[in-house]
Amino acid sequence: MTQILQIITGCLGSAGFALLYNIRGKRFVFAALGGLLATLFYILFGLFMENEILNYFICAVLASLYAEIMARILKTPTTTFIITSLIPLIPGGSLYYTMTGAFSGDFEYFVSKGLYTLGLAGALAAGIIVVVSIVKIVVRKR
Amino acid sequence: MEKSLEIIMDISEQMLLSGAEISRIEESILRLGEALGAKRTDAFIITSNMEVSLHDENGVSYTQTRRVPNVGTDIEKLHRLNALIRKICYGTITHEEIEKELKKIKASRAYSFGIILLAYALIAGAFTLFFGGSILEAVCSAVISLVLALIVKGAELAALNKIFSKFFCSFASALLAFVCLKLGIVATVDHIIIGNIMLIIPGVGLTVAIRDLFVGDNLSGALRSIEVVLFAFAIAGGYFLAAGLMGGVAI
Numbered sequence: 456m457t458q459i460l461q462i463i464t465g466c467l468g469s470a471g472f473a474l475l476y477n478i479r480g481k482r483f484v485f486a487a488l489g490g491l492l493a494t495l496f497y498i499l500f501g502l503f504m505e506n507e508i509l510n511y512f513i514c515a516v517l518a519s520l521y522a523e524i525m526a527r528i529l530k531t532p533t534t535t536f537i538i539t540s541l542i543p544l545i546p547g548g549s550l551y552y553t554m555t556g557a558f559s560g561d562f563e564y565f566v567s568k569g570l571y572t573l574g575l576a577g578a579l580a581a582g583i584i585v586v587v588s589i590v591k592i593v594v595r596k597r
Numbered sequence: 598m599e600k601s602l603e604i605i606m607d608i609s610e611q612m613l614l615s616g617a618e619i620s621r622i623e624e625s626i627l628r629l630g631e632a633l634g635a636k637r638t639d640a641f642i643i644t645s646n647m648e649v650s651l652h653d654e655n656g657v658s659y660t661q662t663r664r665v666p667n668v669g670t671d672i673e674k675l676h677r678l679n680a681l682i683r684k685i686c687y688g689t690i691t692h693e694e695i696e697k698e699l700k701k702i703k704a705s706r707a708y709s710f711g712i713i714l715l716a717y718a719l720i721a722g723a724f725t726l727f728f729g730g731s732i733l734e735a736v737c738s739a740v741i742s743l744v745l746a747l748i749v750k751g752a753e754l755a756a757l758n759k760i761f762s763k764f765f766c767s768f769a770s771a772l773l774a775f776v777c778l779k780l781g782i783v784a785t786v787d788h789i790i791i792g793n794i795m796l797i798i799p800g801v802g803l804t805v806a807i808r809d810l811f812v813g814d815n816l817s818g819a820l821r822s823i824e825v826v827l828f829a830f831a832i833a834g835g836y837f838l839a840a841g842l843m844g845g846v847a848i
Contacts, residue, residue, distance in 0.1 A: 460727075465723075467723035468720050468723040468724050468727065471716040472720060474716035475717075475720075477670075477707045479673050530679075534618060534672065534805070535675070538800070538805070545800040547724065550798065551790055551791045554837070558837055558841075580807045583804060584807060587811055
């Protein structure tokens with residue numbers, strides 16, 4: 456049940472950002488769908504993968520691939536789908552817990568949460584980079 | 598050739614204003630230069646400045662520089678600019694038509710403020726639920742996000758520094774969440790604040806910065822990364838101030 460709620464709210468969150476970034480029409484639908492897919496992958500891999508950072512990396516790769524493919528089908532900049540699809544994966548929660556750790560002076564909690572947040576952000580970044588680099592090579596070869 | 602340069606500058610300025618990656622803009626300029634008859638095209642773009650030179654077949658060169666403030670994100674504009682560039686490169690469009698189309702793109706509007714408010718409420722509410730909050734917390738979060746929308750709008754109108762705008766947003770969302778706690782509406786502030794943090798966290802900035810860095814635009818990537826880090830500090834600062842004022846220890 457929690458998982459279904461997460462998939463729905465992840466999709467709604469991406470849809471909200473699609474509105475903020477002025478994405479319209481067919482592209483709006485596929486931007487929101489990107490958020491749904493990213494959350495779905497995250498939950499699916501989470502079922503049998505303990506390592507959340509690795510999970511983030513794989514989801515970022517899949518979401519970026521989705522973005523590149525949709526951008527080519529709909530003939531529009533890739534940014535459209537990358538920034539919206541990855542929204543549910545942005546580590547807002549762990550950033551917040553890092554701040555509470557810093558505020559309450561719990562140094563161990565702060566450092567462990569902070570490194571964890573950095574790890575998640577780094578995994579997202581690495582996922583995007585892998586796809587960008589591969590796409591660049593493939594497109595140049597043609 | 599001067600006319601062509603003017604058109605190229607206008608198009609790329611609009612792209613930069615709409616939040617395109619630097620590599621995309623430079624690539625477009627090179628293609629446009631070729632399509633509009635330049636012998637050689639040079640472009641250097643960073644997040645706030647553009648320099649483009651066109652050389653014609655007689656060896657005369659034309660250069661323009663433009664300072665571009667306030668980069669935002671407007672995907673619809675970017676999409677239409679992209680379509681226009683494609684048309685120009687296929688050579689099926691006259692200079693007059695390009696200018697007319699460009700004028701139309703410049704005048705295109707974003708969603709109305711009502712829809713923006715709705716989007717804020719939707720995002721904050723959805724992510725409060727996403728991170729494990731209750732329906733009641735989601736409602737509080739959605740209401741607080743409306744205040745954030747007003748702050749962002751106000752900051753835009755007052756041409757306030759984006760870092761301050763993030764600081765105030767973070768401060769207001771944490772403060773109002775603590776007020777909800779003190780009034781006894783909710784049992785914890787965590788999920789409400791997280792829902793609102795998702796609104797102000799620089800997720801787009803981060804992804805665009807990374808893409809810039811790894812396709813070879815080190816300078817723009819570095820500038821954007823620094824901005825992301827400053828935003829994160831501003832968000833933490835706003836939260837600290839609010840939590841300090843309300844005497845709340847959140848864990």
